[in-house]
Amino acid sequence: MGDKPDALIHVLVALAAVVLVGRALGILLRYMGQPPVIGEVAGGIVLGPSVLGRLWPQAAEFVMPPSVGPYLEVLSQLGVILYMFLVGLELNLGMMRGRARTALLISQAGMVVPFALGAGLALPLYTRLSSADVSRTSFILFVGVATSVTAFPVLARILTDRHMQKTALGTLALTCAAAADVTAWCLLAFVVGVAQERLGGALLVLGLSLAYIAFMFLVVRPIAARRLVRLDLAGLTPGIVGCVFAAVLLSALATEAIGIHAIFGAFLLGAVVPHESAIAQGLRNKMEDLVTVLLLPAFFAFTGLRTQIGLISGLEQWLICGLIILAATAGKVGGTFLAARLTSLSWRESAGLAVLMNTRGLMELIILNVGLDLKIISPTLFAMMVLMALVTTLATAPVLHWLIDRPHLLNQK
Numbered sequence: 533m534g535d536k537p538d539a540l541i542h543v544l545v546a547l548a549a550v551v552l553v554g555r556a557l558g559i560l561l562r563y564m565g566q567p568p569v570i571g572e573v574a575g576g577i578v579l580g581p582s583v584l585g586r587l588w589p590q591a592a593e594f595v596m597p598p599s600v601g602p603y604l605e606v607l608s609q610l611g612v613i614l615y616m617f618l619v620g621l622e623l624n625l626g627m628m629r630g631r632a633r634t635a636l637l638i639s640q641a642g643m644v645v646p647f648a649l650g651a652g653l654a655l656p657l658y659t660r661l662s663s664a665d666v667s668r669t670s671f672i673l674f675v676g677v678a679t680s681v682t683a684f685p686v687l688a689r690i691l692t693d694r695h696m697q698k699t700a701l702g703t704l705a706l707t708c709a710a711a712a713d714v715t716a717w718c719l720l721a722f723v724v725g726v727a728q729e730r731l732g733g734a735l736l737v738l739g740l741s742l743a744y745i746a747f748m749f750l751v752v753r754p755i756a757a758r759r760l761v762r763l764d765l766a767g768l769t770p771g772i773v774g775c776v777f778a779a780v781l782l783s784a785l786a787t788e789a790i791g792i793h794a795i796f797g798a799f800l801l802g803a804v805v806p807h808e809s810a811i812a813q814g815l816r817n818k819m820e821d822l823v824t825v826l827l828l829p830a831f832f833a834f835t836g837l838r839t840q841i842g843l844i845s846g847l848e849q850w851l852i853c854g855l856i857i858l859a860a861t862a863g864k865v866g867g868t869f870l871a872a873r874l875t876s877l878s879w880r881e882s883a884g885l886a887v888l889m890n891t892r893g894l895m896e897l898i899i900l901n902v903g904l905d906l907k908i909i910s911p912t913l914f915a916m917m918v919l920m921a922l923v924t925t926l927a928t929a930p931v932l933h934w935l936i937d938r939p940h941l942l943n944q945k
Contacts, residue, residue: 542600543607549595550575550829550836566929567689573894574922575829576836582915586842601837608834609794611827612898616795617780618819619685620802621812623710634875635704639711641871642889643680646863647719650679653859657852661913670727674908677723678899678917679860681716683925684709686893690928701881705888708868713895717799720899721792727906737791744790745800748783753804760811768814776815793902828894835897838904841919843912853916857923864890864924884935891928896921 557571557578578584585592654675662671687709696702718741725737780798787797805812844853865886872882900917903909909917 539600539603542597543603545594546579546596546600546604546833547607547826547829549579550833551825553579554829554832565933566926567686567693569686569689569893570922570925572824572828573832573897573925576832576834577839577918577922578836579833580836580839582836582839582841596833596837598837601834604830604834604837607827607830611823611829611831613780613784613794613798614819614823615828615831615894616898617798617802618816618823619713620799621805621807621816622685622688623713623803624706624807635707635711637875638704638868638871638885639708639889640715642682642708642864642868642886643712643715643719645867645870646680646860647676649859649863650856651676653679653855657913660852661910663910666908667727670723670908673719673723673726674903675913677716677719678896678903678909679856679863679920680712680719681892681895681899682709682712682864682889683891683893683895684713685895686925687888687891687928690888690891690932694932701884705885708885708889709891712889716895716899717796720902721787721796723908724792724902724906727908740790741787741792741796744786744797748800748804752801756804757806760806760809768811768818772811773815773818795898795902831897831901835901835918838901838911839915839918840911841915843915844919849912849916853919856916857920860892860920861890861924861927880935884932887928887931887935890924892921893925 554572554575555568557574558568559571561571562568579592579595581592584595651672654672657675658668658671662668684706688706691702691705721741722738725741780801783797783801784794785797787800788794805815844850868886868889869882872885873879877885897918900909900914900921904911904914
C-alpha cells in the first residue's frame with residue numbers, strides 16, 4: 533500500500549516539472565522566433581535520461597524515476613486520445629473545397645516523395661536497427677510513414693504566431709497539412725494492421741477500418757450536423773459534454789478493437805463534428821487548456837523517459853541519424869516544392885509552403901510512440917527519429933523568416 537502514495541507523489545512531481553520546464557522553454561523559444569509549443573514538446577526530453585539524466589542523475593531519478601512509467605503511460609494515452617479529438621475538431625473539411633485539387637496534389641506529393649525516401653532508407657537500416665522479430669515489410673512501411681508526416685496543429689500555431697493564417701499561402705498550407713494528416717493516419721492504420729496480423733488479418737483490419745470511416749462520415753456526420761448545428765453555446769450543458777466524452781471513448785475503443793489505434797477513433801469523431809458549429813467551438817474552449825496544459829505533459833514526460841539519445845553511439849549511428857533527417861527534409865520539401873510549382877505557385881511561395889509542410893512536432897512523436905509500443909522500431913531508432921522531429925520543426929520558423937518575409941506574400945485573401 534505504501535508504494536501507491538509514493539507513485540502518486542512521483543507522478544505529480546513529474547507532471548509539475550514538465551509543465552514548468554515546458555512553459556519556460558516555450559517562453560525562451562518565443563524570444564528566439566520559435567513557436568512555444570516546441571518548448572512544451574522538448575520539456576519531457578530535457579527532464580528525461582537524455583539530458584537531466586546525464587547532467588544530474590540524482591535529480592532525474594527524483595523528478596522522473598522509471599517506476600512512474602506505467603502511470604504516465606495511462607495518463608499520456610488519455611491525453612493523446614483527447615488531443616486527437618481536438619485535432620479532428622480543428623479539421624475544417626469545408627476549407628478543402630476551395631482549392632481542393634491543388635491542395636490534394638501538393639499534399640500527396642509531399643507524402644509520396646518522403647515516404648519513398650524513408651522506405652528506401654529503411655531497407656539498409658533493417659539489418660542494423662531492427663531484429664528478426666519485426667517483419668521487414670512492417671519496418672519499411674512504418675519508417676516511410678514516420679518520415680512523411682506533417683504536424684497540422686504545430687503548423688497552425690506557427691502561422692497564427694506570424695499572423696499568416698488568413699493569407700493565401702497560410703490557408704493553402706493549412707489545407708495541405710490537413711489533407712496530408714488524413715492520409716498519414718490512414719497509412720499508419722494500415723501499417724499497424726500489417727504489424728499486428730498476418731496479411732489476411734491486415735486486409736481484414738483495413739476493410740473494417742474503411743467500413744468504420746464510411747460509417748462515421750456517411751451515418752454519424754449527417755446526424756451530428758442536424759442535431760448539433762441547432763444548439764448554441766448555451767446548449768453545451770454538462771450532460772451534453774458528458775455524452776461527447778463518452779462518444780470519444782467509445783469511438784476510440786471501436787478502432788482499438790478493430791486492430792488499429794484508439795487515437796484514430798478519437799480523431800474521426802472530432803472530424804465528423806461540424807467544424808463551424810457552436811458545439812465544436814465550445815468543446816475546444818472547454819477542453820483545450822485542460823488537455824494541452826495538463827494531460828499532454830504526461831505524454832511529453834512519458835516520451836522523455838523513452839528517449840535515450842545516449843543509445844545513439846559511434847560515428848556510424850550519428851551518420852544514420854543525419855541521413856534520416858536529410859531524407860525526411862529533402863523528401864517533404866522537395867516533393868511539396870515541385871508539386872507547388874506544377875500548380876503555378878511562384879518559386880518563393882512554393883518554397884515557403886514546402887518549409888511549412890516540413891513541420892512535424894507532436895504528431896511525429898505520437899506516431900513514433902505507436903511504433904515503439906508495437907516494437908516495430910527499436911529504442912535507438914526511436915531516439916533518432918525524435919531528434920529528426922525536433923530538428924525539422926525547429927528549422928521551420930527561421931527558414932520561413934528568411935524565405936517569405938515579403939509584404940506581397942502576406943496580403944489577405
